[in-house]
Amino acid sequence: MSGSPIFWLPAASTEGARTDHLFFLLCGISTLIVLLVLTLIVTFAIRYRHGSAAPRGRLPEFFRSEFEIGWTAATAFLFLFIFWWASAAQLAGYAPPPDAIEMHVTAKQWMFKTQQPNGAREINQLHMPVDTPVRLVMTSQDVIHSFWVPAFRFKRDILPGRVTQGWFQATRTGTFHLFCAEYCGTDHSEMGGEVIVMPKADYAAWTAAQPEGDDLGKAGGKLFVKMGCAGCHAGSNAVHAPNLAGLWGRTIPLADGSSVEVDERYVRDSILQPRREIAAGYEPIMPSFQGVASEADLTRLVAYIRSLATGEDAGQ
Incomplete structure (x- = not known):
């Protein structure tokens, strides 16, 4: 400046x-x-x-025990305080x-x-x-x-x-x-x-x-249809695939018994490596879009799926 x-x-x-x-x-x-x-x-x-x-x-016993313990404890507490403050500031x-x-x-x-x-x-x-x-x-x-x-x-x-x-x-x-x-x-x-x-x-x-x-969500919606995603993930689809409306931010169970939050990381991995974390109750039939979807495409698709958090139809 x-x-x-x-x-x-x-x-x-x-x-x-x-x-x-x-x-x-x-x-x-x-x-x-x-x-x-x-x-x-x-x-x-x-x-x-x-x-x-x-x-x-020879030093008095006080300097060889209580004083040394107190100095060490004070230093340790000071370190923990600084670590807490710095970590809290970074995580914020x-x-x-x-x-x-x-x-x-x-x-x-x-x-x-x-x-x-x-x-x-x-x-x-x-x-x-x-x-x-x-x-x-x-x-x-x-x-x-x-x-x-x-x-x-x-x-x-x-x-x-x-x-x-x-x-x-x-x-x-x-x-x-x-x-x-x-x-x-x-x-x-x-x-x-x-x-x-x-x-x-x-x-x-x-x-x-x-x-x-078009904002990223709207551009992602067009890409969602163009790449054929709507054929499986729309609310009225015939294929047994998750309806994405309202899914963003939820914690869903996986086929291996664990659970995961639907966020940017999970959506990107599901597009590029769909067999890595399979949602419980669904077959691993989704193809990988590795090498098909560019970084810009992934950003648009993630933005679109995030925009569906209000529950509007994924096929729109």
Whole structure:
């Protein structure tokens, strides 16, 4: 962001503020420990220097038992506290609020392709409203990339063949740098873009001015019919296959006696490896779409099946 200090980039998201608090805590604790150890070293070096009259007998029992136990316990509790705080801060980044806006990111050498909820597409840019949680659903078309916005303290790896997620909520308007932080090939250093955070009214006006295409759910619905999925998974199908309406987010039993939640990972695996986790009560007759459905196709199909969570007919 233009005008930012050279040595410290102000946090521009709720996650960034939490990350900075943890960073400053670790710096403060580390500084206190360094000062304590340095003070003890200097004190002992002077007091117990060669030729001094300081007593050098056996330490009192207190220093060989209670003091050592207390110091060890205090250090252990401090470690557990820091571990808990850091883990809680990290895990919070994987659980977006229910009202988060969903945006999709597809990475490839060497660009970021983003898509707004209304279907508007961008290259190496992502517009978003301020003070609004945004959930990113990301995949790669080739190699490992990452979505890194330093001002948000946000970084997620983007993996080929998998869907990765994360969320953030910007607290300041402006234009913030976007980088790929995983070496992804010859022009890795050129792979970057901008996250443009706008006031909510300005974002609404910008969105209304964009040429709208089909959103991912609608595009996935067309692909669902085109690839023949509706012939088996529609509510009125003759083939004994699961009706997908209302299935998203539910926990279903599997043929091996285990259970699984219907989410992005399960839907993708069911399309590419249908015999891996077979739903209880159904025959393993679904063909694999490995090599048939592209990453973009998988993203659209997953979005469509997610849109059926309200229970509308899968064949529509």
